[in-house]
Amino acid sequence: MYKKISLNDKELADIIENENKRQTEHIELIASENYVSEDVLAAVGSCLTNKYGEGYPNKRYYGGCEFIDQVELLAQERAKKLFNVNFANVQPYSGSVANAAVYMALLKPGEKVLGLSLDSGGHLTHGYRISFSGIFYESYSYSVNENGIIDYDEVLRIAKEVKPKMIICGYSAYSQIVEFDKFKKIADEVGAYLFADISHISGLVIAGLHPSPVGLADVIMTTTHKTLRGTRGAIILTNNEEIAKKIDRAVFPGYQGGALFHQIAGKAVSFYEALQPEFIDYQKQLLKNSKVFCQTFINKGIKVISGLTQNHLFMIDVKESYGLTGKAAANILQECNITVNKNSIPNDTESPFVSSGIRLGSAAMTSRGFGEDEFIILANLIDKLLREYENEELKKVIKKEVAKLTSMFPIKRSYVKK
Numbered sequence: 001m002y003k004k005i006s007l008n009d010k011e012l013a014d015i016i017e018n019e020n021k022r023q024t025e026h027i028e029l030i031a032s033e034n035y036v037s038e039d040v041l042a043a044v045g046s047c048l049t050n051k052y053g054e055g056y057p058n059k060r061y062y063g064g065c066e067f068i069d070q071v072e073l074l075a076q077e078r079a080k081k082l083f084n085v086n087f088a089n090v091q092p093y094s095g096s097v098a099n100a101a102v103y104m105a106l107l108k109p110g111e112k113v114l115g116l117s118l119d120s121g122g123h124l125t126h127g128y129r130i131s132f133s134g135i136f137y138e139s140y141s142y143s144v145n146e147n148g149i150i151d152y153d154e155v156l157r158i159a160k161e162v163k164p165k166m167i168i169c170g171y172s173a174y175s176q177i178v179e180f181d182k183f184k185k186i187a188d189e190v191g192a193y194l195f196a197d198i199s200h201i202s203g204l205v206i207a208g209l210h211p212s213p214v215g216l217a218d219v220i221m222t223t224t225h226k227t228l229r230g231t232r233g234a235i236i237l238t239n240n241e242e243i244a245k246k247i248d249r250a251v252f253p254g255y256q257g258g259a260l261f262h263q264i265a266g267k268a269v270s271f272y273e274a275l276q277p278e279f280i281d282y283q284k285q286l287l288k289n290s291k292v293f294c295q296t297f298i299n300k301g302i303k304v305i306s307g308l309t310q311n312h313l314f315m316i317d318v319k320e321s322y323g324l325t326g327k328a329a330a331n332i333l334q335e336c337n338i339t340v341n342k343n344s345i346p347n348d349t350e351s352p353f354v355s356s357g358i359r360l361g362s363a364a365m366t367s368r369g370f371g372e373d374e375f376i377i378l379a380n381l382i383d384k385l386l387r388e389y390e391n392e393e394l395k396k397v398i399k400k401e402v403a404k405l406t407s408m409f410p411i412k413r414s415y416v417k418k
Contacts, residue, residue: 001020001021001023001024001410001411002020002023002038002041002411002413003038004017004020005017005020023035023411024406024410024411025337025402025403025406026337026338026339026402026406027337027338027339027365027378027402027405027406028339028364028365029338029339029340029360029361029362029364029365030339030340030341030359030361030364031172031173031200031226031312031313031341031359031360031361031363032172032200032225032226032341032361033225033226033361033363033364034225034226034227034229034363034364034367035229035364035367035368035411035412036225036229036230036231036266036270037229037269037270037273037412037413037414037415037416038413038414039269039273039414039416040230040231040266040269040270040273041266043231043262043265043266043268043269044231044262044263044265044266045262046262046265048068048071048261048262048264048265049261049262051064051065051068051261052258053065053068053258053259053261054252054253054257054258054259055252056072056248056252057069057070057072057073057076062258068259068261068264071261071264071265071268072090072091072259072261072264074268075088075090075264075265075267075268075271076088076089076090078268078271078272078275079235079237079267079271080237081271081275082206082271082274082275083202083205083206083212083214083220083237084212084214085214085220085237085238085239086238086239086241086244087237087238087239087240087241087244087247088235088236088237089101089235089236089237089244089247089248089251090235090264090267090268091251091252091256091259091260091264092221092233092234092235092236092251092256093233093234093256093260093263094223094232094233094234095123095125095197095199095221095222095223095234096124096125096131097234097255097256098221098223098234098235098236098251099123099125099126099133099197099221100125100132100133100255101236101247101250101251101254101255101256102195102219102221102236102247102250103132103133103136103137103166104250104254104255105219105243105246105247105249105250105254106165106166106193106195106218106219106243106246107137107165107166109136109137110136110137110138111137111138111165111166112137112138112139112140112162112163112164112165112166113126113127113133113137113138113139113140113164113165113166113167113168114127114139114140114141114142114155114158114159114162114164114166114167114168114192115127115133115139115140115141115142115167115168116141116142116143116144116150116168116169116171116174117141117142117143118344118352119143119344119345119346119347119348119352120141120142120143120144120174120346121144121171121172121173121174121175121315122141122168122171122172123171123172123197123199125197126139126141126168126171126197127139127140127141127168140158140162140164142154142155142158143346144174144306144346147306147307148176148305148306148307148346149176149306150174150176150178150179152179152182152183152186155167155183155186156186156189159186159187159189159190159192160189160190163190163191163192164190164192165192165193166192166193166194166195167183167186167187167190167192167193167194167195168195168196168197169183169194169195169196169197169213169217170196170197170198170199170200170201170213171197171200172199172200173313173315173343173344173359174306175294175304175305175306175308175309175310175311175313175314175315176306176309176310176311177210177211177310177311178196178198178201178210178211178213179211180194180196180211180212180213180216180217181211181216183196183216183217184216184217193218193219194213194216194217194218194219195217195218195219195220195221196213196216196217196219196220196221197220197221197222198213198220198221198222199221199222199223199226199234200226200227200311200312200313201227201311201312202222202223202226202227202228203226203227203228203229203274203279203282203283203286203312203363204227204283204286204287204311204312206228206274206279206283207279207280207283207284208280209283209284209287210310210311214237214239215239218238218240218243219236219237219238219240219243219247220236220237220238221234221235221236221237222234222235222237224266224267224270226363227283227286227312227363228270228274229270229273229274229279229282229363229367229415230266230267230269230270230271230273230274231263231266231267231269231270232263233260233263233264233266233267235267236251272416273415273416276415276416276417278415278416278417279415282366282367282415285366285371286312286362286363286366287311287312287362288371288372289362289365289366289370289371289372289375290309290311290312290313290314290361290362290375291308291309291310292372292375292376293314293360293362293375293376293378293379294308294309294314294360295308296375296376296379296380296383297316297379297382297383300379300383301321302316302321302383303316303317303320303321304316304317305317305345305346305357312361312362312363313359313360313361313362314359314360315343315345315357315358315359315360316357316358316360317345317356317357318356318357318358318386319350319356319357320356321386322386322387322389324386324389325342325350325354325355325356326342326343326344326350326354326355326356326357326358327342327353327354327355329342329358329386330342330358332385332386332389333358333382333385333386335395335399336381336385336395336398336399336402337399337402337403337406338378338381338382338385338402340358340359340360341358341359342354342355342357342358342359343355343357343358343359344356344357345357362375365378365409367411367412367415368406368409368410368411368412369409369412370405370409374405374409377401377405378405381398381401381402384398385398
């Protein structure tokens with residue numbers, strides 16, 4: 001458990017402490033979540049919260065910025081070193097805002113965008129109709145094939161037909177390797193920008209466990225939580241100086257006002273942690289855990305979308321496997337303190353709010369020390385619970401097993417050896 005918070009506002013303090021307790025006692029399998037170190041928490045909760053400043057280091061519209069300039073420059077330098085790029089904008093408040101800035105920098109309203117469909121594992125901001133990306137731009141999509149895999153020849157066919165100004169690769173629920181080199185060839189053939197959203201896999205990219213889009217994509221965006229294990233936020237990366245200037249203008253003043261300097265400090269801490277050798281070890285274990293977790297379900301005859309995983313996440317078709325909707329499965333697991341998220345699957349007949357699948361990720365529990373053995377145990381517990389979800393006595397037994405696992409693996413306060 002993180003340190004107990006002390007507030008004069010007892011009502012809020014109690015709510016925060018309840019969330020602290022929930023995080024401690026629940027098994028966290030949402031692929032977008034992780035546990036930050038207390039160093040990250042300290043930076044985010046620092047006096048930097050008080051400082052406002054628009055613009056960029058040494059070019060602010062406010063006074064008193066000498067130290068926040070240093071914070072932002074430090075975060076930039078660490079981000080550039082982590083990803084081996086020449087330019088990094090560390091100001092975006094979130095992944096969605098960062099993606100909006102990329103659109104603004106590279107496109108005019110109404111220009112064409114091609115991204116993976118939502119039910120195939122894409123993101124809202126990759127062209128979904130209710131997002132800014134589908135409202136202000138002419139969006140088209142490609143999908144995974146019947147095996148849950150991206151067919152690059154089909155992507156090329158669609159790209160030739162659509163002639164998009166920008167192609168997006170990198171996803172929120174795709175468990176296979178993204179072949180950035182193939183996307184680069186497609187983008188070049190149709191004269192499109194290539195935009196890589198590596199929010200989910202950035203930790204693996206840093207560790208050399210997934211191909212990097214650097215040198216292939218015109219622009220790269222990653223959130224700073226998920227496998228990067230930092231505070232919530234995002235960064236935008238490029239090696240192109242002209243594009244970097246456009247990105248900076250799109251972030252501020254295009255989409256944002258003053259930067260959140262406490263969040264930038266939290267990003268800087270997580271970049272420091274990711275530059276340590278322990279981070280590589282963490283990513284290696286995360287990948288091992290994900291693969292054995294997934295394989296345990298496959299061995300039981302459960303339908304896993306795309307048949308396997310090569311990153312930190314995978315999706316299960318719970319409708320076919322257990323006769324449950326994603327929403328129902330997530331609620332059943334929640335009763336036993338196992339947290340997952342419902343997720344649309346390819347050709348889903350349910351709405352995104354209900355869905356036919358659940359998404360499982362290994363990043364957070366690997367941070368707590370889970371190894372392959374624990375993930376095998378966990379897969380067995382989940383499978384048994386979803387098969388016998390009406391058995392109240394079984395639920396009590398599984399909840400006790402979850403409590404045992406979480407007590408054995410407390411939230412770590414630091415990820416760097418002193």
